[in-house]
Amino acid sequence: MxxxxxxxxxxxxxxxxxxxxxxxxxxxxxxxxxxxxxxxxxxxxxxxxxxxxxxxxxxxxxxxxxxxxxxxxxxxxxxxxxxxxxxxxxxxxxxxxxxxxxxSKNTDINKLTLPSKNPLILVAEAPEKPGNIGALLRTADAAQLDAVLIANPKTDLYNPNIIRSSVGCLFTNTIATGSTVDIVNFLKKEQVNIYGAALQASVNYNTLDYTKPTAIVVGTEATGISDLFLENTTQNIIIPMNGVIDSMNVSVAAGILIFEAKRQRGFTN
Missing domain, CATH: 3.30.1330.30 (Ribosomal protein L30/S12)
Incomplete structure (x- = not known):
């Protein structure tokens, strides 16, 4: 009708x-x-x-x-x-x-069931810019990640600009949201290794093994990931850079880290 x-x-x-x-x-x-x-x-x-x-x-x-x-x-x-x-x-x-x-769907982290026993997960902490969130979701879709977790989201997930910048990948990913505490607790309960993109106590990202249950955590370009995540990471990782500045766009950094993990996993899971 x-x-x-x-x-x-x-x-x-x-x-x-x-x-x-x-x-x-x-x-x-x-x-x-x-x-x-x-x-x-x-x-x-x-x-x-x-x-x-x-x-x-x-x-x-x-x-x-x-x-x-x-x-x-x-x-x-x-x-x-x-x-x-x-x-x-x-x-x-x-x-x-x-x-x-x-x-709208209920994206509460406490409702999430991971689809794989050996998950590869992206965690974005406190993302604000819809364009960055959309780009992260496009990368997650390209890599067929098991989940995207958004800690302390600063922007409504169903903001039209997120839908637009994700070119629909908001709907192709498994997405959950919660506080940083909730997400840290979830990852620990699921026995997932937590690798935080951070300058502190870090090693080059391509020196680690991502073939086990893995969560890659990225923060804002201004402040990075929170102290709570830093206190709970399995290892902090860094992308070596030769330029003047010591940071890059969060979605670009996430793509580099995620596809190193995919390369190690043979792009099959």
């Missing part, structure tokens, strides 16, 4: 705009917005619940949207919106004319 919405003053449009703009509304309603066919398809494949689809018929046809809805088992409400409404709600001018309202 489809409905038509033609006014920017429509209550549904106002609500969608709040979901787009306000993290507190997303948290309260346990809903968020996705735009674009690829991202919506990845969310469906990732087990997210889609409740509504809004489409602009001057960009995408009803038939195309119906086919997208049919890839999902539950009944989805379809709403046709004007190009003016779509332009107000969409973050990207190049998306394919379709938006979805999606139910």
């Amino acid at each position: 489809q409905n038509q919405i033609k006014s920017l003053q429509n209550d549904k449009v106002k609500f969608l705009n709040q979901l787009k703009e306000k993290a507190r509304v997303r948290r309260r309603e346990k809903l968020f917005i996705i735009e674009g066919k690829r991202e919506i398809t990845l969310a469906i494949q990732g087990g997210y619940t889609i409740t509504q689809l809004y489409y602009c018929s001057s960009i995408i046809t009803y038939k195309e949207v119906s086919l997208l809805a049919k890839t999902y088992n539950n009944q989805i409400e379809l709403f046709e919106i004007t190009s003016e409404i779509y332009q107000k709600l969409a973050y990207r001018a190049t998306t394919e004319g379709v938006l979805a309202v999606v139910v």
Whole structure:
């Protein structure tokens, strides 16, 4: 079933705009917005619940949207919106004319079950910039990590800029969040070696064995990882650099460390 919405003053449009703009509304309603066919398809494949689809018929046809809805088992409400409404709600001018309202997942670290007995995990502590978080999730997807753990997140996970910068990899990764204490306790309980990217008491990253259960921890570019993580690492690791500065973009550093671990594991697990 489809409905038509033609006014920017429509209550549904106002609500969608709040979901787009306000993290507190997303948290309260346990809903968020996705735009674009690829991202919506990845969310469906990732087990997210889609409740509504809004489409602009001057960009995408009803038939195309119906086919997208049919890839999902539950009944989805379809709403046709004007190009003016779509332009107000969409973050990207190049998306394919379709938006979805999606139910948030519970990402509590205490709910996480690791899919592997020999996991390779990325931990990002206190990340703030949506672009960095998105890049980390893209790297995690490329490496097919067992989990991405975000300690003390400073940005709402369902921020549209994270979805955009991750190109949908928010939905392809197993993600859990919690305090640093919770995540340290989880890793210790699971008997996972903790390797922290830090300058203090560190060794070159390529001198260690990552073929056992491994968590690679990265912090912010400004402050690095916290004292609590430093006190609980199996070993701190460093990427040797020949330039003037002693740090690099967190997503670049994470990629180097993760793919060294993947190389050691033969890129098979």
